Amino acid sequence: MARHETDLERRPDPDALLALVGQEGKGRLRVFLGAAPGVGKTYAMLSRARAAKASGCDVVIGLVETHGRSETEALVEGLEVLPRRSIDYRGRTLEEFDIDAALARKPQTILVDELAHTNAPDSRHPKRWLDVNELLSAGVDVWTTLNIQHLESLADVVTRITGVAVRETVPDRLLADAHDVILVDITPDELLERLSQGKVYVTDMAARARQNFFIPRNLIALRELALRRTAERVDDEMVDLLRQSAIEGPWATSERLLVLVGPGSSGERLVRTAARLASGLNASWIALYIERAIGESQSAEDVKNVDQTLRLAEMLGAEVERRISEDMVGEALKIARQGNITQILVGRSRANFPARLWRPSLASELVRRSANIPVLVEIAEEIEPPRPQRKKIDGASLRFGVAAAVLLVAVTVGAGVLLERWLPPLNFVTIFLLPVLICAARFGLWPAIVAALLSFLAEDYFFIDPRYTFTISEPYEFITLIVSLVVAVVTGMLASRLRDHSSAMRQRAEAAQSLFEFSRKVAGASELDEVLWSAATHAQKTLGIKSVAFLIPEERELAIRAAWPPIDRLDPGESVAARWALDKNEVAGWRTGTLPNVRFQFRPLATSRGVVAVAGVEPKLTDEPFDAQQERMLTAILEQAAIAIDRSLLVKESVRTAALEESERLRTTLLASLSHDLRTPLAAITGAVTSLRQLGDKMAEADRADLLISIEEEAGRLARFVGNLLEMSRIESGALHPRKDLVDVAEVVRATIARCKKVFPNWRPTTSLSPDLPPIRGDANLLGQVLFNLLDNAHKYGAEGNVIVHARRDGGTLVLTVTDEGPGIKPTDLTRVFEKFYRGGRPDGRKAGTGLGLSICKGLVEAMGGTIEAQSPAIKKRGTRMILRFPCERQAAAAPQK
Incomplete structure (x- = not known):
C-alpha cells in the first residue's frame, strides 16, 4: 500500500506533460540572444547553420542582415538563400522577408535574422516575430537573433538605463516558449574594441553610437539583463524537466x-x-x-x-x-x-x-x-492617470442651460414677490431650491450650479433686508445664505448625478432591449441566410459602424453569405485576413497583429464544434478603436449569431442525417427485396431448366409443359420486378414525362383485363363501366400499367374473392375504382401502402411482392394530373377500394350541357 502511494506521489506533473504534448507538430525555435548589437549573434547562427548543413540538415536562409561585415558574408556562401520580397513604400524599394516563399519551400530549418524587426506596410504581419510564429505553426524549425533590449517587459527598463526609447519589441512568451536559447556574450571592452574597428557599424555611425548607446555603463547593465534572463530561462527548463520526470522537490505554491x-x-x-x-x-x-x-x-x-x-x-x-x-x-x-x-x-x-x-x-x-x-x-512619476472626465456637453447646450437657469431664477423671484404680498413670511431657501433642481434634472450639473449662485444672489438682493442691495445686516442672515448656497449646490450635484444614473440606465436598457430583440429574431430564424442577414443588419444599425459582413466556409473557401450594406467581394488582403481568422481562430485585420492595414477586422465565430463563421466589421473611424460599449455590444451580437448559426447548421445536418438514414433504410429494404424477389424466381427458372436438360427425354409431355409454363411465369415475374424498379427510378429522378393524349378509359380497362387473363388464366375480374365515360388527358400506356398493378395487388391480397373494376363520371371528374373482397387494410396503414417497399400481408400470412407497386401507381397517377387514395373496408366491412380521380377533358365535360 505504501509503495502504491509513493508511486502515485511521484507520477509526472500533468500540466508539464500537457505542455510537452502541445509542442508536438510544431517547429522548434532557437534564439541567439545578445546584450547589444555587434556581439556576434548572426555570426554564431550562421556558423552553426553551416555545421548543420554539413551533417545533412536541410538549412535555408530566409533573411540574414550582414551589415557589410565581410566575416559574416563569407559564412552565407554555400547556403541556400530565399529571394526577398520587394515592396514600394514612399518612393523607396524595401526588401522584406518573403513568408510565402518560405512556406512553399518548407525546409527543415530556416534562418530569420532580427526577430524584433517591424515589417513594411501591407505585409501580412506587422512584426517579423509573427512571421516566425506562422512558420513554427507550419512545422518549420526557425533560428533567429534577438537583443535583450527588445523584450517587451524590459523595454521601459532599457529606456531608463540608456535613455534611448525601444520601439521594436517582442513578447516575452516567445522567448519562454523557445526550444533553445543560446546566449552570445562578449565583454563590454571587447564589444567597444569591435566597434572601434568598424566591425559593428561604419565609421560615422560607430562614432555616434559610442557617444550615445555604446558606453560602458549601458553595456554592463544590458549584459546583466541578458545573463539574468538566460539564468531564469535555464531555471525554468530545469523545473520543467524535474516535473516531467516526477522527481520530487519542494515546489513553491503557485502565485x-x-x-x-x-x-x-x-x-x-x-x-x-x-x-x-x-x-x-x-x-x-x-x-x-x-x-x-x-x-x-x-x-x-x-x-x-x-x-x-x-x-x-x-x-x-x-x-x-x-x-x-x-x-x-x-x-x-x-x-x-x-x-x-x-x-x-x-x-x-x-x-x-x-x-x-x-x-x-x-x-x-x-x-x-x-x-x-x-x-x-x-512608485513612479506618473503611474495612476487622471480621473476620467465627466461628460462634456457642447457649447450650445451649455448656453441654453445657463439661459434656462437665469429665466427660472427670474420666474422664482417674481413668484416670491407675489407670494410675499398674500401669504405669511416664506422660507425662500426652499423656494430657490426649485430652479436648481429643475436645471440639474433637465440640463445637467453646470446649469444647476449657475442656478444655485443666481438664487443665492437673488435671495440676498430681493428678500433680505436691506433690500435691493447686496448688503447683509445680520450675521445669522449671512450664515443662512451660505447654508442655502451649499444646500443648493449639493442638491444640484445629487440631482445631476441622478440624471446621469437615469441616462446610463436608459442606455443599458436600450442595449438590453436591442439584444433581446436580436436574440428573439434569430431564435425564430431556421434558415442560415435568414440568421446571417438578421445579424448583419442589426449589428450595423445598432453599433453605428460602417459595414458588417458574414463569411461561411464552403468547400474550402470563404463565401460572403450576408453583408450590410451589401458588398460583392473582398480584396486579396482582406481574403487572407478572413482565412487567417478562420484557420487560426484569431482576430485578424484592422488594429490586430495580422494584416492591420485592411479595412475590415475579422472575428471568428467559434462554438463547441469549432469556428462556424467569420464576421468582418468595418469601422467608421479607422484611427480610433471601438469604445467599451461598442465592444460589449459587438461581442454579445456575434456570440448570439454564432449560437444561431451553429443551430442552423445542426438543423441542416439533422435533416441530412435523417435523409441518409431514410436512404439507408430504403437501401436495406431494397437489398432484402432483391435477395428474395430475384433469387426465388431465378431458383425456380434454374431448377426447371436443369430438369428439362437432364430429364427432358424421360419426362411426360404434360410435365415438360408445366415446367415451361413455370419458366414463363417466373420470367414474367422478374420482368415486372425490374420494370417496377426502372419506373420508380424514372419517377424519383424526374425523367418521367407522360404524354397528354385523349385517352378512352373504357378501352384501357378492357385491354388491361385482357392482359390479366393471360397472366392469371383462372382469374376473372368484373367490370362495371358507365356508358357516358368522357375521355381524359393522359398516357394510355401509363394508365394501363397503373390499372394492371392495382389488379395484381387485388389478386394477391383479395383472398380469391371477386374483384370489381368500376368507372363513372362525377361532375368534371372521372372516377376509376378497383375493389376486392379481401381482409382489407388497417386504418393506420391506409396512407403507408403508398410508401416505397411497404408490403402488406397475404391472406396466408406471407409477405408478397416488392412493395413498389402502389408507390409506382401513385407516382404515375400524379404525373398525369390525377389522385389516388385507398379506402377500407369497402364491401360488407371487408375488402379494399383503390380510388383514382382524373379531370375530364374540358370540351368533353362541357358537351352534355349544350
Whole structure:
C-alpha cells in the first residue's frame, strides 16, 4: 500500500506533460540572444547553420542582415538563400522577408535574422516575430537573433538605463516558449574594441553610437539583463524537466498576480512591471480594467490608451478582463478573491491633498480594504492617470442651460414677490431650491450650479433686508445664505448625478432591449441566410459602424453569405485576413497583429464544434478603436449569431442525417427485396431448366409443359420486378414525362383485363363501366400499367374473392375504382401502402411482392394530373377500394350541357 502511494506521489506533473504534448507538430525555435548589437549573434547562427548543413540538415536562409561585415558574408556562401520580397513604400524599394516563399519551400530549418524587426506596410504581419510564429505553426524549425533590449517587459527598463526609447519589441512568451536559447556574450571592452574597428557599424555611425548607446555603463547593465534572463530561462527548463520526470522537490505554491490598469499613458509601464514580477515569481497574472458605471465618460484618447495597454498585457501573457462597477475597489477585491489572487499591483496616485480628501486614491483604498491580500504600489512619476472626465456637453447646450437657469431664477423671484404680498413670511431657501433642481434634472450639473449662485444672489438682493442691495445686516442672515448656497449646490450635484444614473440606465436598457430583440429574431430564424442577414443588419444599425459582413466556409473557401450594406467581394488582403481568422481562430485585420492595414477586422465565430463563421466589421473611424460599449455590444451580437448559426447548421445536418438514414433504410429494404424477389424466381427458372436438360427425354409431355409454363411465369415475374424498379427510378429522378393524349378509359380497362387473363388464366375480374365515360388527358400506356398493378395487388391480397373494376363520371371528374373482397387494410396503414417497399400481408400470412407497386401507381397517377387514395373496408366491412380521380377533358365535360 505504501509503495502504491509513493508511486502515485511521484507520477509526472500533468500540466508539464500537457505542455510537452502541445509542442508536438510544431517547429522548434532557437534564439541567439545578445546584450547589444555587434556581439556576434548572426555570426554564431550562421556558423552553426553551416555545421548543420554539413551533417545533412536541410538549412535555408530566409533573411540574414550582414551589415557589410565581410566575416559574416563569407559564412552565407554555400547556403541556400530565399529571394526577398520587394515592396514600394514612399518612393523607396524595401526588401522584406518573403513568408510565402518560405512556406512553399518548407525546409527543415530556416534562418530569420532580427526577430524584433517591424515589417513594411501591407505585409501580412506587422512584426517579423509573427512571421516566425506562422512558420513554427507550419512545422518549420526557425533560428533567429534577438537583443535583450527588445523584450517587451524590459523595454521601459532599457529606456531608463540608456535613455534611448525601444520601439521594436517582442513578447516575452516567445522567448519562454523557445526550444533553445543560446546566449552570445562578449565583454563590454571587447564589444567597444569591435566597434572601434568598424566591425559593428561604419565609421560615422560607430562614432555616434559610442557617444550615445555604446558606453560602458549601458553595456554592463544590458549584459546583466541578458545573463539574468538566460539564468531564469535555464531555471525554468530545469523545473520543467524535474516535473516531467516526477522527481520530487519542494515546489513553491503557485502565485497569481492582479494588476489594475487605467486609461492613462502610464498604464503600459505598470503592465511591464507586472510582467517582470510575474516572470520572476513564475506566476500567472490578470490585467484588470474597471470602468466606472455611472456619471463618467472617456475620451477617444482614453479608450485608445486602454486598448493599447490591455493588448500589451495580453501579448505579455496576461489574462485580460474588463469590468463595469461604481465601486472599483470592491470589484477588484471580488475578482481577487474569486481568482485566488495572492498579490495585487496598482499605481500610486499623484493627486493633491484636497483631491485625496474628496476622493481617496485607489491605492490607499485597496490597502485599507484588502484584508489578507498583499497590495504592491508601484512608485513612479506618473503611474495612476487622471480621473476620467465627466461628460462634456457642447457649447450650445451649455448656453441654453445657463439661459434656462437665469429665466427660472427670474420666474422664482417674481413668484416670491407675489407670494410675499398674500401669504405669511416664506422660507425662500426652499423656494430657490426649485430652479436648481429643475436645471440639474433637465440640463445637467453646470446649469444647476449657475442656478444655485443666481438664487443665492437673488435671495440676498430681493428678500433680505436691506433690500435691493447686496448688503447683509445680520450675521445669522449671512450664515443662512451660505447654508442655502451649499444646500443648493449639493442638491444640484445629487440631482445631476441622478440624471446621469437615469441616462446610463436608459442606455443599458436600450442595449438590453436591442439584444433581446436580436436574440428573439434569430431564435425564430431556421434558415442560415435568414440568421446571417438578421445579424448583419442589426449589428450595423445598432453599433453605428460602417459595414458588417458574414463569411461561411464552403468547400474550402470563404463565401460572403450576408453583408450590410451589401458588398460583392473582398480584396486579396482582406481574403487572407478572413482565412487567417478562420484557420487560426484569431482576430485578424484592422488594429490586430495580422494584416492591420485592411479595412475590415475579422472575428471568428467559434462554438463547441469549432469556428462556424467569420464576421468582418468595418469601422467608421479607422484611427480610433471601438469604445467599451461598442465592444460589449459587438461581442454579445456575434456570440448570439454564432449560437444561431451553429443551430442552423445542426438543423441542416439533422435533416441530412435523417435523409441518409431514410436512404439507408430504403437501401436495406431494397437489398432484402432483391435477395428474395430475384433469387426465388431465378431458383425456380434454374431448377426447371436443369430438369428439362437432364430429364427432358424421360419426362411426360404434360410435365415438360408445366415446367415451361413455370419458366414463363417466373420470367414474367422478374420482368415486372425490374420494370417496377426502372419506373420508380424514372419517377424519383424526374425523367418521367407522360404524354397528354385523349385517352378512352373504357378501352384501357378492357385491354388491361385482357392482359390479366393471360397472366392469371383462372382469374376473372368484373367490370362495371358507365356508358357516358368522357375521355381524359393522359398516357394510355401509363394508365394501363397503373390499372394492371392495382389488379395484381387485388389478386394477391383479395383472398380469391371477386374483384370489381368500376368507372363513372362525377361532375368534371372521372372516377376509376378497383375493389376486392379481401381482409382489407388497417386504418393506420391506409396512407403507408403508398410508401416505397411497404408490403402488406397475404391472406396466408406471407409477405408478397416488392412493395413498389402502389408507390409506382401513385407516382404515375400524379404525373398525369390525377389522385389516388385507398379506402377500407369497402364491401360488407371487408375488402379494399383503390380510388383514382382524373379531370375530364374540358370540351368533353362541357358537351352534355349544350
